[in-house]
Amino acid sequence: MLVLGIESSCDETGVALYDTERGLLAHHLHTQMAMHAEYGGVVPELASRDHIRRLVPLTEGCLQEAGVGYGDIDAVAFTQGPGLGGALLAGSSYANALAFALDKPVIPVHHLEGHLLSPLLADDKPEFPFVALLVSGGHTQFMAVRGIGDYTLLGESVDDAAGEAFDKTAKLLGLPYPGGAKLSELARLGRADAFQFPRPMLHSHDLQMSFSGLKTAVLTAVEKVRAESGGNEIPEQTRNDICRAFQDAVADVLVAKSKKALLDTGFRTLVVAGGVGANWKLRDEFSRLTVQRPSANKKQSHPEEAVKVYFPPLAYCTDNGAMIAFAGAMRLHNRQEAGAFNVKPRWPLADIVQQG
Numbered sequence: 001m002l003v004l005g006i007e008s009s010c011d012e013t014g015v016a017l018y019d020t021e022r023g024l025l026a027h028h029l030h031t032q033m034a035m036h037a038e039y040g041g042v043v044p045e046l047a048s049r050d051h052i053r054r055l056v057p058l059t060e061g062c063l064q065e066a067g068v069g070y071g072d073i074d075a076v077a078f079t080q081g082p083g084l085g086g087a088l089l090a091g092s093s094y095a096n097a098l099a100f101a102l103d104k105p106v107i108p109v110h111h112l113e114g115h116l117l118s119p120l121l122a123d124d125k126p127e128f129p130f131v132a133l134l135v136s137g138g139h140t141q142f143m144a145v146r147g148i149g150d151y152t153l154l155g156e157s158v159d160d161a162a163g164e165a166f167d168k169t170a171k172l173l174g175l176p177y178p179g180g181a182k183l184s185e186l187a188r189l190g191r192a193d194a195f196q197f198p199r200p201m202l203h204s205h206d207l208q209m210s211f212s213g214l215k216t217a218v219l220t221a222v223e224k225v226r227a228e229s230g231g232n233e234i235p236e237q238t239r240n241d242i243c244r245a246f247q248d249a250v251a252d253v254l255v256a257k258s259k260k261a262l263l264d265t266g267f268r269t270l271v272v273a274g275g276v277g278a279n280w281k282l283r284d285e286f287s288r289l290t291v292q293r294p295s296a297n298k299k300q301s302h303p304e305e306a307v308k309v310y311f312p313p314l315a316y317c318t319d320n321g322a323m324i325a326f327a328g329a330m331r332l333h334n335r336q337e338a339g340a341f342n343v344k345p346r347w348p349l350a351d352i353v354q355q356g
């Protein structure tokens, strides 16, 4: 079965072709980053209009690369939500119109399910069950994943998502939009312990997280630096030190909470997905992740147990069509859900229930 996947939830237009026998045949992407950079953030109306312009050429590029035609497509999957209403509608209208013209089924896909399943696109795939840490610009969530469509929300950020905190912190340090990746590169040049920022909710005994206070702590530090230097400029080394301290604090919280999620569920595998999963510090920390499970015999010492951690290949970390084509193919395989023209800009992932 050949599935065409369409992603248009925010500022990336992604189109891909996934074949259930042969795997991913093609994936093409257009990022609107340069267009929105001028405004310092995503302008929803511009995003929608640009998606409309890109969808057909991206699809044709994929068909050409895969050496197939429109008539070979068996189903069209698209991101139904969550995301920007107008941007989602561009993808939904296109997917539904194309599927209607081809007389093929249309498969609505939850954007976060796309992220969550994206590590399964790699050669070395995680096996169910696993804990998924979804870290994107809009969400920071822990999910217990027992199979396709079987997701339980374990905990999430109560305010800003981790990616949002990266972007807002980058902005207040004067870095261009979207600053998350740039901040993380500058963090490489920062010195350890030059600044100390809080680890919010680190000891909250649950899997809730909060990142907005961390951003405020950075703001306070920046204002102090500016006042002390008597100017508006933040010295380069100081800025890099702040980047490092910020990134260290986020990583510490995500690592500690991931360990707790693994202990709470008893699962032995962790999957990290979403844009922030491209972060080098997180990848580094998670590659050495261990947990210490309580043993039945209280007198025995508890050995540290290595955890298998999976990241999607870098190209499928941030928004892309491949993850939507893949999630669509998995849903088609399980014979789930009929198509729908509507979009769901706000749509909790835990609302997806397993059917059939």
Ligand code: KG4
Pocket: 010, 135, 136, 137, 138, 139, 162, 163, 164, 166, 167, 178, 179, 180, 181, 184, 274, 275, 276, 277, 278, 279, 280, 317, 318, 319
């Ligand atoms: O998953 P994604 O592409 O879009 C959403 O669904 O939100 O995630 C985008 C987020 C942005 O906040 C961006 O700053 C962040 O991922 N991001 C990073 C890095 N690359 C992208 N954050 C930290 N370090 C990175 N290397």
Ligand code: ZN
Pocket: 111, 115, 136, 137, 274, 275, 318, 319
């Ligand atoms: Zn995303």
